[in-house]
Amino acid sequence: MQSTRFLQFTRLLSTSRQRLADIEVSEASPYVYHVKLNKPKKRNTFTMDLWKESRKIFDDLSLNPKCRTIVISGEGKSFCAGIDLQEGFGQLMEVYESDKLDAARKGRFLREFIATAQDGYTALERCYKPIIAAVHSHCIGAGIDLITACDVRLAAKDAVFSIKEVDVGLAADVGTLARIQKVVGNDSITRELALTARNFTADEALSYGLISRIYPDQATTVTAALEMAATIAAKSPIAVQGTKVNLNYGRDHTVKESLDYIMAWNMSQLNTEDLIKSAMAAMTKEKAEFNDV
Numbered sequence: 001m002q003s004t005r006f007l008q009f010t011r012l013l014s015t016s017r018q019r020l021a022d023i024e025v026s027e028a029s030p031y032v033y034h035v036k037l038n039k040p041k042k043r044n045t046f047t048m049d050l051w052k053e054s055r056k057i058f059d060d061l062s063l064n065p066k067c068r069t070i071v072i073s074g075e076g077k078s079f080c081a082g083i084d085l086q087e088g089f090g091q092l093m094e095v096y097e098s099d100k101l102d103a104a105r106k107g108r109f110l111r112e113f114i115a116t117a118q119d120g121y122t123a124l125e126r127c128y129k130p131i132i133a134a135v136h137s138h139c140i141g142a143g144i145d146l147i148t149a150c151d152v153r154l155a156a157k158d159a160v161f162s163i164k165e166v167d168v169g170l171a172a173d174v175g176t177l178a179r180i181q182k183v184v185g186n187d188s189i190t191r192e193l194a195l196t197a198r199n200f201t202a203d204e205a206l207s208y209g210l211i212s213r214i215y216p217d218q219a220t221t222v223t224a225a226l227e228m229a230a231t232i233a234a235k236s237p238i239a240v241q242g243t244k245v246n247l248n249y250g251r252d253h254t255v256k257e258s259l260d261y262i263m264a265w266n267m268s269q270l271n272t273e274d275l276i277k278s279a280m281a282a283m284t285k286e287k288a289e290f291n292d293v
C-alpha cells in the first residue's frame, strides 16, 4: 500500500494537475511578451507547479505567431531566490523519507521530478523566440539555472547572484552546471562560484560575461530589456528565430556539424519573402513589415 502523502506526490508529477497563476504573461508591445515571475511573498521561488507552469508558458509562446521576443523578470524584492526550501524541498523529502518504496522506485520518482524541473527551464532554450532576462536583487540557485537558459541577461546594479546548490546539499541539476561554462567560458571562475556558493555582484557577473549590461535599478533594467526585445521583434522573425536555433546548435556541435546544420536549415528558410523585404527596407531606409510565423 502506498501512503497518502506519496500518492499526492505522484499526482504532483502528473501533467493533469496544473495551477497557472504564479507567472504573469502580458503583451508589452506588438510582438513583445513580458513574462513575470509573480510570487513576490515567496521571492519567486520554484516548486514543481511553477516548473510545470514555466514549461507550458514557454512552449505556448514558442508557437504563438504574435510573439517574437520575450522578457522575463521577477516581481517584488527578489528576481528568484531558487527552489522553495519549504514546498519544493518538501516535495523531494516526501520521496526521500518514504518507507514504502525501495531505492529503485525512489530513484524513478526522483528522475521524473528532476526531468520536470529541468524541462521547465529547457523550455526557454527550445523556445523559438529570443528571451531576455531582466534580473534584479537576488538571483540564487534555481534562479541561475533559469537565466542560463535565456538568450540575453541584463541586470540591475543591485543584483546578487549565487550558485547556491552546494550549500543546500546538492549538485545543481536543472541547468546551471550544464550551461554556465558555455555562457561564461571561464572554467576557473565557474568552478569557484559553483563550489563555494559565494555571492557575486552584478559588476562581477558582467566581468565574467554572465550578463551583458548593468542598469541603475530594476525598472530601468526591465525597460531596457523591453526596448531590446522590441528592436529584435521588428526584424524578420524567420531570420531571428533561425539565428537562435543555430546559435544553440553551434554551441553544442562542431563547426563542421553546425555548418551542415545551417545549410540544411537555410535550404528551406532562405525561401522567404523576408529576404527581399529586409533588403528593400535597408535600401529605402523604411521599416519592413513581416508576416507572422
Ligand SMILES: CCC/C=C/C=C/C(=O)SCCNC(=O)CCNC(=O)[C@H](O)C(C)(C)COP(=O)(O)OP(=O)(O)OC[C@H]1O[C@@H](n2cnc3c(N)ncnc32)[C@H](O)[C@@H]1OP(=O)(O)O
Pocket: 041, 042, 043, 045, 077, 078, 081, 082, 083, 084, 085, 086, 087, 113, 114, 117, 138, 140, 141, 142, 143, 164, 165, 168, 173, 174
Ligand atoms: C530537482 C530540482 C532541484 C533544484 C534545486 C535548486 C536549488 C536551489 O535553488 S539552492 C538555493 C535555495 N535558496 C536559498 O538558499 C535562498 C534562501 N533565502 C535567502 O537566503 C534569503 O531569504 C534571501 C537572501 C533570498 C532574502 O533575504 P531577506 O532578508 O531579504 O528576506 P527573508 O526574510 O530571508 O525572506 C523573505 C521571505 O521569503 C522567504 N524565502 C526566501 N527564500 C526562500 C526559499 N528559497 N524558499 C522558501 N521561502 C523563501 C522567507 O522564508 C521569508 O518568508 P516569510 O518569513 O514568510 O516572510
